[in-house]
Each structure stands twice: as structure tokens, then as C-alpha cells.
Amino acid sequence: MRKCQFHNITPLCWLxxxxxxxxxxxxxxxxxxxTDSSSQSTGYPxxxxxxxxxxxxxNNYNNTNNQRKIAYASILGGVDxxxxxxxxxxxxxxxAAKILRAAGSRADIIVFFQMSHATNLEQLPQxxxxxxxxxxxxxxxxxxxxxxxxxxxxLEKFRILSLVEYERVLFLxxxxxxxxxxxxxxxxxxxxxxxxxxxxxxxxxxxxxTAGFFFLAPGPGKWxxxxxxVAERERKAMNLPFPKFNIQQGWGHIIRPPxxxxxxxxxxxxxNWTFYSADADQGLLYEWAxxxxxxxxxxxxxxxxxxxxxxxGYPILQEILERPFQNYSDRIYKWAQGPPPYRHFYxxxxxxxxxxxxxxxxxxxxxxxxxxxxxxxxHLLELNKEFHMFNANDWQTEREKMSAPPxxxxxxxxxxASRVDRTSGK
Numbered sequence: 001m002r003k004c005q006f007h008n009i010t011p012l013c014w015l016x017x018x019x020x021x022x023x024x025x026x027x028x029x030x031x032x033x034x035t036d037s038s039s040q041s042t043g044y045p046x047x048x049x050x051x052x053x054x055x056x057x058x059n060n061y062n063n064t065n066n067q068r069k070i071a072y073a074s075i076l077g078g079v080d081x082x083x084x085x086x087x088x089x090x091x092x093x094x095x096a097a098k099i100l101r102a103a104g105s106r107a108d109i110i111v112f113f114q115m116s117h118a119t120n121l122e123q124l125p126q127x128x129x130x131x132x133x134x135x136x137x138x139x140x141x142x143x144x145x146x147x148x149x150x151x152x153x154x155l156e157k158f159r160i161l162s163l164v165e166y167e168r169v170l171f172l173x174x175x176x177x178x179x180x181x182x183x184x185x186x187x188x189x190x191x192x193x194x195x196x197x198x199x200x201x202x203x204x205x206x207x208x209x210t211a212g213f214f215f216l217a218p219g220p221g222k223w224x225x226x227x228x229x230v231a232e233r234e235r236k237a238m239n240l241p242f243p244k245f246n247i248q249q250g251w252g253h254i255i256r257p258p259x260x261x262x263x264x265x266x267x268x269x270x271x272n273w274t275f276y277s278a279d280a281d282q283g284l285l286y287e288w289a290x291x292x293x294x295x296x297x298x299x300x301x302x303x304x305x306x307x308x309x310x311x312x313g314y315p316i317l318q319e320i321l322e323r324p325f326q327n328y329s330d331r332i333y334k335w336a337q338g339p340p341p342y343r344h345f346y347x348x349x350x351x352x353x354x355x356x357x358x359x360x361x362x363x364x365x366x367x368x369x370x371x372x373x374x375x376x377x378x379h380l381l382e383l384n385k386e387f388h389m390f391n392a393n394d395w396q397t398e399r400e401k402m403s404a405p406p407x408x409x410x411x412x413x414x415x416x417a418s419r420v421d422r423t424s425g426k
Contacts, residue, residue, distance in 0.1 A: 070167060070170075070187070071108040071109070071166045071168075072100065072107055072109045072169070072171075072182070073111070073157075073170070074172050075159070076093070077114035077148060078148055078405075078407040079113055080116035080119045080406065081121065081125045082119065083406065085403065088356065089175060089405070090128060091355060092174060092176075093132070094131060094135050094137075094383055095177060095376060095380060095383065096177055097135040097137050098135065100182070104181050105182070106183060109135075109136065109137045111139060111140070112156065113139060114142045116148065117144050117145060122144075131387055131389070142156055148407060149408065149412065149415040150407045150410060152419065153407055154211065154280050154411060155230065155284065158223065158284070161218050161222040161226060162218060162223040164218050164219060166218055167186075168186040168189055168190050168198070168215050170182060170186055170213075171213070171215065172212070176213055177345065179336055179343070179344050179345055189217075189297075195306060195319070195321060196304070196321075196324065198216075199216050199295055199296040199297070200297045201286070203264050205264050205268070206268070206275060207282045208263055208298065211281035211284075212349075216289070217295075226288055229252060229288065230284065231423070232252060233252060234419065234423050236249070243279065243413035244421075245278075247274050247278070250286075251283050251286075251287035252291065253287060253314075259271070262300055264300060280416065281411075290307050294307065294308060301339060301342075302322065302323050303320055303321065305320055323339070333369055335371055353405075354376045355402050360373060360377055363377060
């Protein structure tokens with residue numbers, strides 16, 4: 001749902017990433033974890049010829065507690081059945097659930113829906129709700145707003161903090177496609193013997209905290225506390241010039257050297273809040289996990305920075321882990337780039353959404369492995385055989401219904417400034 005972070009980047013970017021990724025590092029080990037690198041396949045037993053799910057090793061972390069509550073969550077706003085542009089995202093949510101379930105995920109899958117202010121409906125159409133229920137997706141609704149836009153909906157994704165019945169919740173943008181079972185990330189973090197923190201963010205090419213893929217530890221009062229962070233940021237921005245964002249203070253903390261944010265590119269880092277979407281959800285995520293909670297693991301290529309509480313209310317870098325996910329490095333698709341967990345999901349950013357394009361002409365069983373788009377369409381057609389969601393022989397008609405996201409592709413600074421003026425009473 002946002003500009004390029006991991007995919008479709010320039011050859012120079014890939015060169016720099018390759019250098020960073022393949023730098024020799026020392027494998028991490030800790031006494032309570034078995035680092036046996038053997039792996040078991042969790043493919044699709046019902047169809048031996050179908051694209052394989054992500055094989056992962058389950059021998060190097062404690063997964064004996066199947067009562068541990070973990071979940072995946074997404075959000076979809078601007079839902080108006082009279083303007084079905086949202087259906088492309090709905091299809092992707094169904095595909096994500098299909099892949100996760102087939103790969104053996106035991107986590108709950110939750111989607112927050114916000115109905116459009118333009119519709120009289122308070123809930124999804126019955127047919128949509130039935131599809132989600134069939135895929136074991138839990139539906140939650142958030143209040144409508146007449147101020148609906150991309151910026152507003154990105155702030156709502158932090159509602160995962162209110163899901164207090166779960167130990168960890170992994171948030172996926174509605175245009176992110178998992179490539180297999182990602183439970184290992186949540187289980188590793190929740191394991192008391194693991195050095196991975198309770199909050200985990202993943203650096204992108206342009207930002208230190210990608211808000212399309214991250215997980216947090218919910219808890220009583222955390223959602224309300226985050227709302228206070230937002231309100232304070234907006235209060236301080238009331239008298240600022242457009243776009244009403246202070247690049248020194250960001251969402252509440254001045255980044256003092258030697259502290260700095262880092263991205264997947266070693267050439268891109270800094271102390272001011274000037275990274276991509278620092279004034280929106282990606283900046284808020286960075287503020288919350290690192291400076292408010294002060295309990296976060298930041299994944300940057302093959303290394304993980306662990307941040308914890310310091311003195312005077314400022315976090316400290318406690319340690320840097322090298323290749324902590326090395327036993328989960330399986331890559332069965334050439335187009336899945338980077339070390340884990342980067343290679344374990346694909347983000348259809350910007351205009352790369354497959355439902356806005358042509359259906360590949362060749363969808364033989366071997367072809368889905370050649371590109372993420374073919375992989376996506378393979379699973380969509382498999383779902384369509386079961387649920388009859390559209391006429392597979394007339395994709396062009398279905399595609400035209402989903403030609404543009406209901407709330408746009410990126411956040412607009414004018415919407416951010418308008419919200420500040422509105423909350424300040426101007």
C-alpha cells in the first residue's frame with residue numbers, strides 16, 4: 001500500500017543490498033535453542049503438484065506450547081459495495097489466509113474493516129462475510145469516519161495493540177502476500193529463552209520501520225497510550241507551517257547522536273525524522289516500539305538490533321545479533337529476495353498490485369513459481385473454483401472494478417495537515 005520498499009528497486013540498490021546481505025557474519029546461538037538446521041516441508045498435501053509452501057525448521061525454537069495465542073491482522077478501509085475497488089484487497093486477504101493455513105499456521109487471522117462513510121451499510125455484504133468465515137478469518141469493525149483517507153486508515157492499524165488476548169500480533173498490509181507459515185517469528189519472540197524482543201520491526205530500503213509488516217505485543221492500555229502519543233504530536237504541530245510535522249522532534253523524540261535510524265541501504269540513515277513516511281504510520285511505529293515501549297528488535301538485512309530501556313527515558317542499543325533467523329533461510333522462489341524474513345512475504349506496493357493487471361496467459365502448475373503475480377493468480381483461481389467469486393473467463397470486467405484503491409495509494413500531506421487543524425479546533 002505504499003511506495004517501493006523491498007521490490008522493484010534500482011540495480012544500484014540491489015547491488016548495495018547484496019553487499020550488505022552477503023557480508024560474512026558469525027551465526028548466533030544460545031544454549032536453550034537447538035540450532036539443528038534440518039527443516040520439514042509444510043507444503044500442500046492435497047495437491048502434490050501445487051506450488052510449495054514455505055518449508056521452515058521447527059527444531060530450533062520451543063514450540064511445545066500450542067496454547068500460546070498468536071495472530072495475524074490486517075485492515076481494509078473505504079469499503080463500499082457500490083464501488084467494489086476494495087475487492088482486490090479482499091481477494092489478497094483470502095489468498096493470504098489460504099497460504100497460511102495450507103502451510104500449517106495455527107494462528108488466528110483477523111481483519112479490521114472500516115465501511116465507507118458513503119454507504120449506509122454498517123457491515124460487509126453477506127457474500128463477503130461468508131468468504132471470510134469460510135477461510136477462518138475473524139471480522140472486526142472500526143467506526144466510520146467522514147474524514148476517510150489513506151493517512152487516517154494507516155493510524156488505525158495500531159489497533160492490534162488492543163487485541164490483549166494475544167501474546168503477539170503480526171500486522172500485514174492488505175496488499176502483502178505471505179509465502180508460507182510465519183508463525184516462527186511470533187513464537188521465537190514469545191519464547192522466554194529467545195533474545196528477540198516482544199516488538200519487531202523490519203527495515204526497508206527507504207525507512208527503518210516498514211509499517212506494512214511488523215508485529216507488536218498487545219496489552220491493556222497500550223492502544224490508549226498510543227493515542228496519547230498521536231494527540232501530543234498533533235498538539236505540538238498546531239502552529240507549525242504546512243505540512244505540520246517537525247522533522248527534529250518527529251513523533252515525540254529527538255534522535256540524538258550516536259543514535260540514528262538505519263535502512264537496508266548502508267548509505268541511507270540519519271538523525272532527523274526524514275525517512276519515507278516518517279510523518280505517518282512508519283514514523284509512529286518507530287516512535288512506539290523504540291522510544292515509548294523501549295523494547296524492540298529491528299531487523300536490518302542479516303542483523304538484528306536489540307533496543308531496551310536506558311537512562312533518562314532514552315533507549316540503549318543492548319546488542320546486535322548476526323543472522324538469528326539463519327535456520328529459516330529457505331527460499332524456494334527466485335523472486336523472493338533477501339534474507340529471512342524478507343524472503344518470506346511479498347508486498348505489492350504502489351501500482352504493482354496483481355488485481356490491477358492482466359491475468360498471466362500461462363498458469364500451468366510450474367508457472368506460479370516464476371513470478372509473484374503468477375503465484376497470486378494461481379491461488380486466486382484455486383479459491384474461485386471453490387467459491388465462484390467472479391467469471392474467470394472474463395477477468396477484464398472484474399479487473400475494471402478494482403482499477404484504483406478506495407483510499408488511494410499513498411498518504412497525502414494535506415490530509416495529515418488537515419487532521420492537525422481539525423483536532424486543534426482550527
